[in-house]
Amino acid sequence: MTAASTLGVRPVRASLLRRLKADYFSTPLNAVVSVLCLAAIVAILVPLVRWSVINADFAGTTRADCTSGGACWVFVKARFGQFMYGFYPPSERWRVNLAACLMIGATALSFWPGLPRRALAVPVLWAGLLVVAAWLLAGGAGLPRVETRQWGGLMLTVFLSVYAGALAVPLGILLALGRQSELPVIRLVATIFIEFWRGVPIITVIFLASLLLPLVMPAGWDIDRLIRALVGLAFVIAAYMAEAVRGGLQAVPKGQWEAASAQGLGYWQTTGLIVLPQALRISMPAMTNEFIALVKNTSLVSIVSIFDLLGIAQASLADPAWVGMNMEAYAFAGTVYWLICFGLSRWSRHLETSRKTTH
Amino acid sequence: MPAGELTRYFYDKRVREIFWQVALLAGLAGTIVVVVRNASQNMVNAGMASGFDFLWRTSGIDVPFVLTNYTPDSNILALLWVGVANTLVITFVAAIAATLLGFVIGVARLSANKLLSGLAGAYIEFVRNIPLLFFVLFWYFGVIAALPGPRQSIGLFAVAFLNNRGLTIPVPTDGTAFRIAALVVLVGFIAQAAIAIWAKRRRDATGAIFPVWATGLALFLGVPAVAFGIASVVSAWDVPALRGFNFRGGFVLVPEFVALFAALATYTAGFIAEIVRGGIQSVVKGQWEAAYALGLRPNRALSLVVIPQAMRVMIPPLTSQYLNVLKNSSFGAAIAFPELVSVFVGSALTNTGQAIEIIAITLAIYLALGLAVSAFMNWYNARTRLVTR
Numbered sequence: 001m002t003a004a005s006t007l008g009v010r011p012v013r014a015s016l017l018r019r020l021k022a023d024y025f026s027t028p029l030n031a032v033v034s035v036l037c038l039a040a041i042v043a044i045l046v047p048l049v050r051w052s053v054i055n056a057d058f059a060g061t062t063r064a065d066c067t068s069g070g071a072c073w074v075f076v077k078a079r080f081g082q083f084m085y086g087f088y089p090p091s092e093r094w095r096v097n098l099a100a101c102l103m104i105g106a107t108a109l110s111f112w113p114g115l116p117r118r119a120l121a122v123p124v125l126w127a128g129l130l131v132v133a134a135w136l137l138a139g140g141a142g143l144p145r146v147e148t149r150q151w152g153g154l155m156l157t158v159f160l161s162v163y164a165g166a167l168a169v170p171l172g173i174l175l176a177l178g179r180q181s182e183l184p185v186i187r188l189v190a191t192i193f194i195e196f197w198r199g200v201p202i203i204t205v206i207f208l209a210s211l212l213l214p215l216v217m218p219a220g221w222d223i224d225r226l227i228r229a230l231v232g233l234a235f236v237i238a239a240y241m242a243e244a245v246r247g248g249l250q251a252v253p254k255g256q257w258e259a260a261s262a263q264g265l266g267y268w269q270t271t272g273l274i275v276l277p278q279a280l281r282i283s284m285p286a287m288t289n290e291f292i293a294l295v296k297n298t299s300l301v302s303i304v305s306i307f308d309l310l311g312i313a314q315a316s317l318a319d320p321a322w323v324g325m326n327m328e329a330y331a332f333a334g335t336v337y338w339l340i341c342f343g344l345s346r347w348s349r350h351l352e353t354s355r356k357t358t359h
Numbered sequence: 360m361p362a363g364e365l366t367r368y369f370y371d372k373r374v375r376e377i378f379w380q381v382a383l384l385a386g387l388a389g390t391i392v393v394v395v396r397n398a399s400q401n402m403v404n405a406g407m408a409s410g411f412d413f414l415w416r417t418s419g420i421d422v423p424f425v426l427t428n429y430t431p432d433s434n435i436l437a438l439l440w441v442g443v444a445n446t447l448v449i450t451f452v453a454a455i456a457a458t459l460l461g462f463v464i465g466v467a468r469l470s471a472n473k474l475l476s477g478l479a480g481a482y483i484e485f486v487r488n489i490p491l492l493f494f495v496l497f498w499y500f501g502v503i504a505a506l507p508g509p510r511q512s513i514g515l516f517a518v519a520f521l522n523n524r525g526l527t528i529p530v531p532t533d534g535t536a537f538r539i540a541a542l543v544v545l546v547g548f549i550a551q552a553a554i555a556i557w558a559k560r561r562r563d564a565t566g567a568i569f570p571v572w573a574t575g576l577a578l579f580l581g582v583p584a585v586a587f588g589i590a591s592v593v594s595a596w597d598v599p600a601l602r603g604f605n606f607r608g609g610f611v612l613v614p615e616f617v618a619l620f621a622a623l624a625t626y627t628a629g630f631i632a633e634i635v636r637g638g639i640q641s642v643v644k645g646q647w648e649a650a651y652a653l654g655l656r657p658n659r660a661l662s663l664v665v666i667p668q669a670m671r672v673m674i675p676p677l678t679s680q681y682l683n684v685l686k687n688s689s690f691g692a693a694i695a696f697p698e699l700v701s702v703f704v705g706s707a708l709t710n711t712g713q714a715i716e717i718i719a720i721t722l723a724i725y726l727a728l729g730l731a732v733s734a735f736m737n738w739y740n741a742r743t744r745l746v747t748r
Contacts, residue, residue, distance in 0.1 A: 023473060030472055037474035185380035189387065199729035200722050201689035207704050208722070211714045215401050216394040296490035303693060310493055317500070326501050334489050334497075341488035 052331070063322055075325045076332045079316055083332065086152015086307055092144065096155050099133040103162065119277070123170075130166055148226040152307040154336060160230060160298040160308065165291055167234035172241025172287075173280075177271060179242065180249050190242075197239035202297050205232045210304045229301045233294065240290045248283030249275065288348035292341050299337075309333050398715070413711045414439070420706045422697045424613045435707055442699035443724060446688050449616065449698060453623035454684045458677075460624060461631025468636045479632065486629030491687055494626050499618035499694045509605045518598055524605070526612040531594035540586035547578040572662065615696035623684055630680055638673035682732045686725065699724065 024034040055070025058077075066072035076083070085093050106129045109115060110122050137159065139145040151159065178190030197205070209232030213223055252275050260270040280287075302311030313333040317326055368374050402409060418438040421431050426448060429441045467479035486494075504523060506513070512520040512527075520527045531537060551574060558569035599609030642665045650660035691698040692705060699721060708717045 023471075033470075033472050034474050037472070037478050040478060041474075183376050183380050186383060189383060195730060196726065199726045201686040201700065201725060203689040203692055203700055204704065204718065204721055204725065207700075208718050211708075212718060215714070216398045217401075218397050219401055219404060292488070296492075299490040299492040302492070310490060310496070314496055314500075326505075330493070330497050330501055334493055337490055337493065338485070338488045342484065345484075345488060 051327075071328055071331070072325060073328065075322050075328050078322075079329075082312055082316065083153050083309065083336075085155050086312060087150040088146060088152070088155065089150065092139075092146055095136045095139075095143065095146075099136045100155075100158070102129055102133060102136075103158075119272075126166060130163065134163075148224050151226065153312050154309045156226075156301075156306065157295070157298050157308045157310075160233060160301065161291070161295045164230055164233040164237055164298070165294055167230075168237035168241050168290075168294070169287070171234070171238035173245050173276070175238060175242035176245035176249055179246060194239045194242050197236045198243070200236075202233070202236050202300055203303055205236050206300055206304055208232060225304065226306060229304060229306055233298065233301075236297075237290060237294045240293065241287055244283045244286035244290050245279060247286055248279035248281075251282045252278045285348045285352040288344060288351065292344050292348070295341055295344070296337065309336060408711075408713060409715070411716055413713055413716070416711070418707065418710070420702070420710065422702060422706075424616060424697050435711070438707055439699075439703055439720070442697065442702040445691075445696070445702075446685070446698040449619055449623070449688045449691065449696070450681075450685045453620050453627065453688070454681050456620070456624035457627035457631055457680075457684065460628035462635050464628060464632035465635025465639075468632060469639060483629045483632050486626055487633070491622065491626050491690055492693060494622040495619060495690045495693055498621045499614065502621075503614040503618050509601065512601075512606075518596075519609075520599055520601075520606060521617075523614065524611070525614045526617050527599040527606045527609045528612060529596045529598040530610045531591070532597050533594060536590040536594045537587070540583075540590040543586045544583045547582040551575055551578040568659075613696070615691065615694050618694060619688070619691045619696050619698075622690070623687060627680055627684055627687075630683075631677065634673055634676045634680065637676075638669040641672045642668045678732055678735065682729055685728060 025031040051070045053070075055068045056073055057066040057068050057070065058073050059065065060074045061078060062074070063072070065074050081090065081093075085096055088096060106125055109125060115121055135141060136143070137146065137151070138148070175190050175194055178186050179194060181187045181190070206229055209228045210225055213228045213231065214221075217223060256274055256278065257270060260274045265273065298308055299310040301308055302314065307315055310333050313329040316322070316329055414436045415434050417432060418435045419431050420438060422429065422438070422441055424445060425441055426444050427437070427441055429437045464479045464482055467475050468483065470476045470479070503525075506521060506523040509520075509522045509524060512522040514520055518529045554569075554574050555571050558571045561567055561569065597609055599606040646664055646668065647660055650664040651657075655663065688698050689700040692701040695701055695705075703717055704721055708714060711717070
C-alpha cells in the first residue's frame with residue numbers, strides 16, 4: 001500500500017512504458033511468458049501475411065499466372081462461382097441470390113421490435129419464406145427446373161442449415177415439452193427419441209438416411225438424396241435443440257405454472273402464453289449455439305457425395321489444371337465458415353448479455 | 360348414455376391424458392408396421408438378403424491399421440472388432456490430449472497477461488468456428504501429405520520418425536513388463552478410491568482431515584511414472600531405423616491416424632478450454648470470502664468450497680465433450696482411417712450389401728457406449744442441480 005493511496009490521493013495515470021512494465025514484465029515469469037507469446041505471434045503472423053498477401057498472386061486466369069511462390073488466389077477467383085453455387089446453371093443464379101435476399105429480409109423482420117403479433121407473425125413469415133425459396137431454388141411452376149444434383153457450394157451449406165434448422169426448432173420444442181410432460185408414455189417416447197439421436201454420430205445418421213429411407217418408402221417412391229440428408233440432419237439437430245429448450249423450461253420457476261393454472265389456463269394455453277415465451281428467451285443463446293453446430297455439421301453431407309462448400313473445395317483439388325492448390329482451397333473455405341460461425345456466436349453472446357440487462 | 364355424461368368424460372383430465380397417450384402409441388405402432396412392411400416388400404423385390412449370418416462369413420478386406428490379430432481371412436465379426444478397437448483407441452488418446460491441451464489453454468485464457476490470454480482466446484475462437492471435417496481434411500491432405508518422404512523424416516529424439524507415410528514409433532519387443540506396470544497402476548487407482556471413501560467417512564464422523572490430495576498425487580502420478588519407467592528400462596525396444604527407402608522395425612501409426620488424432624485433439628481442446636474457463640469463473644468471489652470468514656485456510660477453501668462448485672459446473676459439459684470425441688472419431692471415415700464407421704458401414708456394407716443389419720449394429724454400439732455416459736450425466740445433473748420447491 002503506497003502513501004498516496006492511503007491518503008486518498010489519486011495517482012496520476014501511469015505512463016505507457018510503466019503500464020507495459022506492470023502488465024507484461026512485473027515478474028521474471030511474466031516477462032518470459034510475454035516474450036514467448038510475442039515470439040509465437042510473430043512466428044504465426046509473419047509467414048501467414050507473407051504467404052497470403054505479400055507473395056500472393058491476385059491477377060490472371062490460369063495456373064501459369066501464379067509465379068510469386070505465395071498463395072495463388074487466381075485459383076479461388078476462377079472457381080468462385082462453383083464455391084458459391086456449385087453446378088447451378090449460371091443463367092439461373094439470380095434465383096439463388098433472390099432467395100438469399102428474401103432470407104436476409106425475413107431475418108431482419110423477425111428481429112424488428114415493431115413487428116405486430118410476433119408469436120404468430122414470425123412462424124408464418126418463415127413458413128412462407130421456406131416455400132417461396134424452395135420454389136425459387138428447385139424451379140417448376142413457371143421457372144425452369146434445377147436438379148438438386150446441380151446444387152452445391154456455399155448455397156447448399158446455407159440451404160441445409162436453414163431448412164434443417166427450420167424443421168428442427170418446432171420439433172425440438174415439442175420434444176422438450178414431451179420430455180417435461182407429466183404423462184409417462186409421452187415422456188418416455190420423447191426421452192428415447194432425444195437420447196437416440198444424440199447418442200449416435202451424425203455421419204452414421206447421414207448414412208442411415210441415405211441408405212435406409214428409400215428402403216422404408218412404399219415401392220416406386222423415390223426421395224431426393226438431398227432431402228434424405230436434410231431429414232437426417234434435422235432429426236439430430238432437433239434432439240440437440242430439445243435439450244437447449246429443456247434448459248430454458250427448467251429455468252422457468254414452477255410458480256409460473258401454478259399461477260397460470262390458478263388463472264384457469266389449460267396446458268396448451270399455459271405453455272404457449274406463459275412458459276414458452278420465457279423459456280425460449282432463456283434458451284435462445286443455447287439454440288443459436290446448436291445452430292452453429294448445425295452449420296458446421298452440414299459439411300458432413302460430402303460423405304454421401306453432396307458437395308457443400310467444404311466438399312466442393314475438396315473436390316476442386318482433383319482438377320489437373322490446378323494441381324497443388326490445397327492451401328488456397330482450405331484457406332478460402334475455412335475463412336467463409338469462420339466468418340459465418342463467428343458472426344453467429346457473437347450474436348448469441350449479444351443475446352445473452354442483452355437478456356441479463358432486462359432482468 | 361346421456362350426452363351430459365359424455366361431455367363429462369371428455370372434460371375429465373384423467374380420461375384425456377389416457378386418450379393422448381394411447382393415441383401416441385397407436386400412431387407409433389402404425390408407423391412401425393408400415394415401415395417394416397415397406398422394407399420387407401422392397402427387400403424381396405430387390406432380392407436382398409437379411410439376417411446376421413454374414414457376420415461369420417470371411418471378410419477378405421485388407422485393413423491398414425490393425426491392433427487385433429485380424430487378417431483378411433478372418434470373419435466379418437473380427438472386422439467389426441477391429442473397427443471398435445480403433446475407435447476406442449483414437450477416442451482415448453485424443454480425449455487425453457484434448458484434456459491436457461484444453462486445461463492449459465483454459466487457464467491461459469484467464470491469465471492476467473493480456474498477450475497470453477489473447478493468444479488463448481484467438482485459438483479458442485479459431486477452432487470453435489470451423490467444422491471439424493475441415494481440420495480432419497486439412498491435417499490429412501494439407502499437413503501430413505506435405506511432409507517429406509521417409510528419407511528426410513523429421514526425427515523426434517531419434518526414436519520416432521514423422522514423414523508422409525505416418526509416424527513410426529518404437530515398440531517393446533515383449534510387453535510383459537508393461538502389462539505388470541499397468542496392473543500396478545490399476546491397483547493404485549483402486550486404493551486411492553478406497554482411501555477417498557474412508558477419509559470422507561472419517562471426516563463426516565470425526566472432523567479429522569486426511570491428506571487425500573497427497574496420496575492421490577502419489578498414486579495417480581508417482582506410481583504410474585515409476586512403474587512405466589521401470590518397465591521401459593527393463594524391456595527390449597524395437598527402434599525403427601532407415602533401411603533403403605523406408606523404415607524397418609517399430610510400429611507405424613498410419614497418416615490417417617496421425618491426422619485424425621491431431622484434428623480431434625486440437626479441435627476438442629478449444630471446447631474444453633472454454634469449459635475450464637467457465638468452471639473457474641463460475642465460482643463467485645463471495646465463496647472464497649465466506650470460506651475465509653468461517654476460518655478455513657486457503658487450501659481448504661479451495662478443496663472444500665471452490666473446487667466442488669467448479670466441478671459441478673465443469674463435469675457435465677466435460678463428459679459430453681468426451682462423448683463428442685467418441686462420436687467424432689467417426690470423421691475418420693472421411694479420410695479412410697479404419698474406425699468403426701469406415702470399416703463396417705464403409706467396407707463391410709459394400710461387400711455384403713446388408714445395410715439394415717450393419718447400420719443397426721453400428722448405431723447399437725455407439726448407443727451402448729453413449730447411453731452409459733448420458734445416464735451418468737443425467738444422474739449427476741439431478742444430484743447436483745439446485746432444487747427449488
